Amino acid sequence: MGTRFRLFAQSPFVGFGTEPEIVAVSSPPGSVGAGPSDGRMFVIEPVGKKWPYGMNRGPLGTPFVYLPQWRGPRLAPALPDDDGNFDYLEPDMPGFAAAHAFGSARFTLDVWENYLGEEVDWHFRDDFDRLEISILPQWDNARFGYGFLEIGSQFEKDGSVLPFALDFDIIAHEVGHAFIFSILGVPDENAEFPEYGGFHESFSDCVSLIAEMHFPSVIDQVLDETSGNLYLSNRIARFSEFPGNRQIRDANNTRTMDDFVDGYRNEHDLSEPLTGAIFDILADIFQESLVDRGLISREVEQLAEDVEFGGAESAELQHAFDSAYADDSEGFAQALADARDVMGAYLAETLWDLDPDFLDYGDVADVLLAVDERETDGRYGDIIERNFERRGIGVVCAGPRFEPKQQGSLPSQRAVLPRDRFWLPRMSYRERFVLSESINRNV
Numbered sequence: 291m292g293t294r295f296r297l298f299a300q301s302p303f304v305g306f307g308t309e310p311e312i313v314a315v316s317s318p319p320g321s322v323g324a325g326p327s328d329g330r331m332f333v334i335e336p337v338g339k340k341w342p343y344g345m346n347r348g349p350l351g352t353p354f355v356y357l358p359q360w361r362g363p364r365l366a367p368a369l370p371d372d373d374g375n376f377d378y379l380e381p382d383m384p385g386f387a388a389a390h391a392f393g394s395a396r397f398t399l400d401v402w403e404n405y406l407g408e409e410v411d412w413h414f415r416d417d418f419d420r421l422e423i424s425i426l427p428q429w430d431n432a433r434f435g436y437g438f439l440e441i442g443s444q445f446e447k448d449g450s451v452l453p454f455a456l457d458f459d460i461i462a463h464e465v466g467h468a469f470i471f472s473i474l475g476v477p478d479e480n481a482e483f484p485e486y487g488g489f490h491e492s493f494s495d496c497v498s499l500i501a502e503m504h505f506p507s508v509i510d511q512v513l514d515e516t517s518g519n520l521y522l523s524n525r526i527a528r529f530s531e532f533p534g535n536r537q538i539r540d541a542n543n544t545r546t547m548d549d550f551v552d553g554y555r556n557e558h559d560l561s562e563p564l565t566g567a568i569f570d571i572l573a574d575i576f577q578e579s580l581v582d583r584g585l586i587s588r589e590v591e592q593l594a595e596d597v598e599f600g601g602a603e604s605a606e607l608q609h610a611f612d613s614a615y616a617d618d619s620e621g622f623a624q625a626l627a628d629a630r631d632v633m634g635a636y637l638a639e640t641l642w643d644l645d646p647d648f649l650d651y652g653d654v655a656d657v658l659l660a661v662d663e664r665e666t667d668g669r670y671g672d673i674i675e676r677n678f679e680r681r682g683i684g685v686v687c688a689g690p691r692f693e694p695k696q697q698g699s700l701p702s703q704r705a706v707l708p709r710d711r712f713w714l715p716r717m718s719y720r721e722r723f724v725l726s727e728s729i730n731r732n733v
């Protein structure tokens with residue numbers, strides 16, 4: 291008994307015939323109101339909002355902090371039906387995007403608060419009671435920040451616009467950033483290593499990956515595509531797919547820390563070795579689970595191990611998986627769900643135990659190993675150690691960011707706080723006037 295939404299489990303932007311599926315989130319019937327909205331968050335579709343939240347530049351170029359809440363006009367909110375559900379909304383109806391964004395965020399909270407063991411307080415609770423989820427279709431990004439989750443669109447060369455509000459991966463990823471801010475927090479000044487930023491992106495990708503694996507259709511599709519040989523490129527490993535086989539990131543990658551010893555371009559690139567290691571650990575735990583259940587032999591597991599890091603497809607291996615999967619597809623689905631839950635629980639514990647100061651990926655490996663030791667007496671210790679080592683994690687660290695910020699560039703967007711107003715240069719009266727005109731009147 292929950293509240294029903296229609297969600298696209300995977301990006302609707304690839305392939306034809308992707309249909310949203312009806313999902314019940316944990317909110318009791320009747321508890322989600324117009325917007326949608328509840329006690330923790332609400333969705334708006336502002337009309338005439340000129341800037342995304344965060345740090346912006348005023349009409350004369352002076353930086354200013356722009357934070358919720360939006361007080362201007364907005365599109366009509368999505369309304370629940372008589373039973374409190376939103377699944378009557380179809381993709382071509384007004385309000386669908388708002389309901390999809392809310393349902394995706396709520397679904398991700400359900401999955402992860404279960405692993406985290408409690409309801410997570412927003413890190414901005416001192417200033418805002420609720421998260422404002424703002425849909426800003428003309429903006430080419432998505433961001434979670436102080437009091438907001440703002441969602442734009444992808445603009446394609448052919449002129450089409452792919453709204454991120456319909457992309458579960460992106461919304462779940464942004465909710466992942468919320469967990470990090472609330473539970474791990476931010477490092478002290480002068481205590482931030484480059485890998486803190488990489489961890490933010492990697493963990494958030496894992497939040498989306500694990501959340502997505504809670505749609506039964508996703509588990510079935512992944513297994514049907516691969517017969518359980520997860521190293522074949524498949525849907526769950528790719529984040530936010532777009533037409534033409536593009537995706538924002540690929541968990542099934544071969545990046546190692548050696549690629550970053552001289553430095554890194556952005557934290558998304560830097561996140562790839564860590565995400566790759568975690569994906570490989572998940573795949574290895576899944577294989578262990580298949581062996582334990584007698585669904586594949588130890589020899590097949592060993593063969594998978596041999597072809598794993600070379601990225602080569604082995605026909606013999608695939609054949610073994612195909613026939614084993616055909617014998618007991620239900621057993622495979624249970625094994626994959628088990629591996630997902632081990633990984634989700636371990637990552638949640640890791641988030642609680644990590645310290646943001648001087649955090650590097652070696653710390654993530656150490657904490658994950660300690661979690662495994664505590665939970666299962668080190669049952670997956672070899673798997674964890676081996677996969678981190680292969681990525682050079684705990685061996686080498688990332689160098690500094692390439693192309694230091696140009697003079698006058700704006701500070702990190704995600705971490706903008708209300709108090710940042712105090713160190714910014716003061717705007718002239720005229721600039722303030724023009725700005726307030728455009729924010730308040732939304733011209």
Ligand SMILES: [Zn+2]
Nearest residue numbers: 463490491494
């Ligand atoms: Zn991110």
